[in-house]
Amino acid sequence: MLRLYNTLTRKKEVFKPLAGKLVRMYVCGVTVYDRCHLGHARSAIVFDLLRRYLQFKKYRVRYVKNFTDVDDKIIARAQKEQRPWEVVAQTYTAAYWEDMARLGVPPADLEPKATEHIDGMVALIGKLIKKGLAYPVEGDVYYRVSRFKEYGKLSHRKLDELLAGARVEVDARKENPLDFALWKASKPGEPSWPSPWGAGRPGWHIECSVMSMACLKQSTIDIHGGGQDLIFPHHENEIAQSEGATGRSFSRFWVHNGFVTIDQEKMSKSLGNFFTIQEVFEKMPAHLGPAARREILRYFLLSVHYRGPVDFSDQHLAQTKAALDNYYAMLIRFSEVVWEQRAGRPTAHTRRILAILKAFPVEFRTAMDDDLNVPAALALFQQLITSANRYVSVEGHAKILAKIRQLFSHFGGELLGLFAVEPSKWSFQPWSFVPVVAPAVDVDALVKEREQARRDKDFSRSDQLRRQLAAAGVIIEDLPDGSTRIKR
RNA sequence: GGCGGCGUACCCAAGUGGUAAGGGAGCAGUCUGCAAAACUGCGAUGCGGCGGUUCGAACCCGCCCGCCGCCUCCA
Numbered sequence: 001m002l003r004l005y006n007t008l009t010r011k012k013e014v015f016k017p018l019a020g021k022l023v024r025m026y027v028c029g030v031t032v033y034d035r036c037h038l039g040h041a042r043s044a045i046v047f048d049l050l051r052r053y054l055q056f057k058k059y060r061v062r063y064v065k066n067f068t069d070v071d072d073k074i075i076a077r078a079q080k081e082q083r084p085w086e087v088v089a090q091t092y093t094a095a096y097w098e099d100m101a102r103l104g105v106p107p108a109d110l111e112p113k114a115t116e117h118i119d120g121m122v123a124l125i126g127k128l129i130k131k132g133l134a135y136p137v138e139g140d141v142y143y144r145v146s147r148f149k150e151y152g153k154l155s156h157r158k159l160d161e162l163l164a165g166a167r168v169e170v171d172a173r174k175e176n177p178l179d180f181a182l183w184k185a186s187k188p189g190e191p192s193w194p195s196p197w198g199a200g201r202p203g204w205h206i207e208c209s210v211m212s213m214a215c216l217k218q219s220t221i222d223i224h225g226g227g228q229d230l231i232f233p234h235h236e237n238e239i240a241q242s243e244g245a246t247g248r249s250f251s252r253f254w255v256h257n258g259f260v261t262i263d264q265e266k267m268s269k270s271l272g273n274f275f276t277i278q279e280v281f282e283k284m285p286a287h288l289g290p291a292a293r294r295e296i297l298r299y300f301l302l303s304v305h306y307r308g309p310v311d312f313s314d315q316h317l318a319q320t321k322a323a324l325d326n327y328y329a330m331l332i333r334f335s336e337v338v339w340e341q342r343a344g345r346p347t348a349h350t351r352r353i354l355a356i357l358k359a360f361p362v363e364f365r366t367a368m369d370d371d372l373n374v375p376a377a378l379a380l381f382q383q384l385i386t387s388a389n390r391y392v393s394v395e396g397h398a399k400i401l402a403k404i405r406q407l408f409s410h411f412g413g414e415l416l417g418l419f420a421v422e423p424s425k426w427s428f429q430p431w432s433f434v435p436v437v438a439p440a441v442d443v444d445a446l447v448k449e450r451e452q453a454r455r456d457k458d459f460s461r462s463d464q465l466r467r468q469l470a471a472a473g474v475i476i477e478d479l480p481d482g483s484t485r486i487k488r
Numbered sequence: 489g490g491c492g493g494c495g496u497a498c499c500c501a502a503g504u505g506g507u508a509a510g511g512g513a514g515c516a517g518u519c520u521g522c523a524a525a526a527c528u529g530c531g532a533u534g535c536g537g538c539g540g541u542u543c544g545a546a547c548c549c550g551c552c553c554g555c556c557g558c559c560u561c562c563a
Contacts, residue, residue, distance in 0.1 A: 010492095030563075043563040073561075157491060157559075165490055165559040204561085227563030234562090257563070258493095264555065268562060303511085304501070308494080309556075319500060319512045326511080329525070367502090375502050379510035389526055459521055466523080477524050485525075 002057060002369050004223075005307060007231060007254040008154055012371050015253065017222045023054050023061045026212035026251070028226035028234065029111070031068040032092035033077045036099045037274040038260040038301075038312055039227065039267050045298060045417075046257045046306045046372075047225050048105045052415050053368055064215045065108035066208060067093055069115050070191050070201055085191055089115075099277040104294050104417045110215045114207040118193045121202045121210045124245055125182045125195075133244040137173045139185030139198040145178045148240045154254060155232035162232075180237055182206050205237035209250075213242065224251035228258055228307075229266075260301075261309045275312065284317070287435045287473065291421045296321050298417055302374045318431035323382070327408070327419055328426040330385050330392075332485065334405070335423075339396035350400070353391040357403050360384060364411050374416065381412055381419075428475055428487040441472045447484050454482070 003012045017023045027047045030040055051063045069089040078085035093113075100107070125141055128134035134143050145151050145159065152158050162178055170177060181203035186192035192199040213219055219242070226235065235254065242250040259266045267274045275283075284293045300320040304310040346354070360380065367376035388404050412419040427433075450465040469476055475487040 028563075031561090037563085039563045041563085046563095071561095155491085155558075161490055162559060225563095229558075229562050232558065233560085259557075259563080261556080266557065266562090270562080300500095308501095311500085315512095316500065322513090323500095323511045333526075373502075376509075379502065382510050386527085393526065454521080457521075463522070475524075478520075478522090479525090480519075487525090 002053070003371055004253055004255060005371050007256050010156070013253070015222075017059065018218075018220060018252065021059050023059045023223065024216040024218055024221040025051065025054075025061060025223040025225070026064045026066075026208070026216060026221055027108070027224070028208060028230055029065040029067050030092075030096060031071050031073055032089045032096060033071065033073040034092060034269070035095050035276040035278055037267060037269075037276050038280060039274070041099070041103055041277050041297070042260050042301045042306075042310065043225075043227050043257050044100060044105045045103060045301055047255075049302070049306075049374070049416065050223070050225070050255065050372065051108075052417075053372065056415055061109075062216060063108040064110045064112065064212065066211050067096070067111060067113045068204065068207060069093065069113045071114075071204060075190055089113075095278075102277060102281055102290070102294060104298065104420075112211045112215055114202065114211070115191075117207060117210050117214060118202065120214050121183075121206045122193075122195050124206065124210050124241065127245045128182065128241065131244065133240075134182055135175070136183075136197045139183075139200060140173070140181060141183035141197055142174055142179040143182055143237065143240060143244075145176055145180070145240065148244050150243070151178075151240055152236065154236045154239055157232070180205065180233065182241070205234055206241060208234070208238050209242040209245075212238075212251075213246075219246040219248045219250070221251050223253045223255055225255040225257070228256040231256055257306045258304075258309045261311045262313070264309075264311060266309075267312070285429075285431055285433065287427045287429050287433050288321075289421075289425050289427070292321075292426060295324060295418055295421055299324055299378070302416060302418075303378060305375055306372055314431075321431055324418075325426075325428055326382065326385050328421070328423055329428070329487075330388055331405075331423045332487065333389060333392050334396075334401050336479070336485070337392055337396035337401065339398075347395065349391060349394050350397065353387060353400055356384070356387045357400070357407065360407055361411070368415075377411075377416070381408070384408075429473060433473070435473055436471055441468065441474075443469065443472070443474055443486065447476065447486065450476070451482070451484060454478070 002015045004015045005012045025047075027043075030036060047065070051061050054061045067089075070085070074085050074088050078088045081088065097107075125134060128143065129136065129141065132144070133147050134141055152162065159178065183195060183197055183200050183206075184203060185198055185200045191201050193201060212221055212224065224235065224238075239250050261267060262273045265271065265273060280297060281290070281293050284296070288296070296317055300317055301310060303320065363380055364377055367373045367380065370376075384404070384407065391400070408419045446465050446469055450462050453459075453461040453465065466476055473488055477485040477487065479485055
């Protein structure tokens with residue numbers, strides 16, 4: 001039974017979709033005016049994980065993630081770059097997909113764009129006006145916040161509390177400073193669509209109300225997600241718009257992920273303390289390939305519970321890599337096991353590992369069912385690595401090794417998107433290792449020569465060869481039987 | 489000013505009433521020509537501080553200290 005924290009009730013609640021096994025889920029995507037940063041990466045990974053876990057629980061998930069492709073920031077960017085706003089939107093939409101591919105986040109089932117749903121927005125705004133929940137002023141339309149008695153229920157604030165600290169610009173045309181724009185009259189050169197209130201463009205919040213109901217074909221959806229910074233005003237306003245218009249509950253669960261921070265401060269454009277996904281991939285050490293970089297970043301972002309802040313730093317990425325080294329080192333040991341299957345009663349070692357393997361899925365589910373406790377799940381994988389290493393140092397039933405691999409690929413791979421690097425592509429070099437551009441050495445020949453030197457007890461030659469290999473980025477470990485393990 | 493969150497070992501991080509998961513770093517041991525790996529053991533009598541409730545608290549309550557977030561665009 002999955003329990004999810006619901007921002008609306010501030011409690012973990014048992015998740016059950018409205019309609020049988022079908023889950024309707026909508027997540028606020030990005031405004032395409034710039035490259036995505038790590039905060040967007042985290043959100044994308046977290047909700048993709050929620051989707052995967054729901055599917056794992058045999059739910060049929062209808063996952064919608066939108067693009068905001070008309071917005072003040074896009075217009076500003078277009079003006080700055082002297083390009084049409086559509087081109088700016090297209091450029092960063094493409095960049096978004098590129099970043100998601102880097103992260104290993106597949107597309108949602110539907111990825112609607114705001115500009116594809118203008119008609120629906122105009123219709124919804126008309127409905128709100130008719131109900132007295134919105135009013136037009138000089139080509140703009142504002143939501144009449146005071147008329148929606150539940151305004152503030154998501155962010156758990158009352159209207160007067162919001163007003164007290166309001167830093168909103170005073171606009172004499174608005175009845176209440178907290179009234180927000182549903183429709184904005186467009187100035188010349190700005191994106192514009194016809195409407196009963198004149199040519200204009202939609203406000204930010206209306207698109208999500210319209211697209212979630214349209215794409216999910218239901219006025220009440222199961223899960224609505226996004227970053228914590230969207231709780232107010234964005235999601236609060238979505239509720240006001242949707243519930244005001246339909247009279248029905250808009251979303252049953254509100255799920256919000258925590259921030260990525262730098263020196264404990266929220267990563268944000270305004271502070272300028274952000275790293276784009278692209279930058280992070282590029283600044284990782286040169287000896288790591290793209291798949292390893294993806295895995296390190298994913299593991300790092302998943303190593304903290306999704307609602308808490310994750311503090312980004314190089315040191316933390318290095319620690320993450322060290323944790324992943326354990327997994328790939330285990331695989332190397334697996335590949336060295338030569339063990340003849342023996343008949344007879346299972347030994348104590350076999351029974352022990354079998355018990356651990358049997359318990360694993362149960363423990364994994366228990367962790368994930370508790371509001372997606374990924375850090376606890378990752379601890380299980382680490383424990384499994386230790387158990388496997390212990391087992392493999394004594395025995396090595398092929399079936400058991402296969403079962404262990406299968407647990408990693410099923411739970412860690414398909415669900416968490418980890419443990420997916422081609423083992424030979426994993427670099428065991430320390431984070432700070434700088435690949436030498438030295439002439440390529442014949443590794444096999446040097447290793448063979450070293451093995452011979454060791455047999456001849458010529459240890460100074462042996463150590464010299466080890467240094468030579470190390471300089472070429474080859475780590476060698478001597479095994480009990482005299483052979484050599486090569487790691488790169 | 490209002491509202492909310494957080495503070496767990498050197499670093500990262502689970503745990504939210506029953507006596508401190510896991511990873512990194514470190515130290516010691518087994519093994520080893522050496523080294524590494526792997527395994528084993530050590531490591532917070534303690535969970536920001538002070539009180540309180542309780543048979544029992546990191547987990548509940550109160551006060552204090554520190555950090556952060558939201559109240560404006562933001563994943």
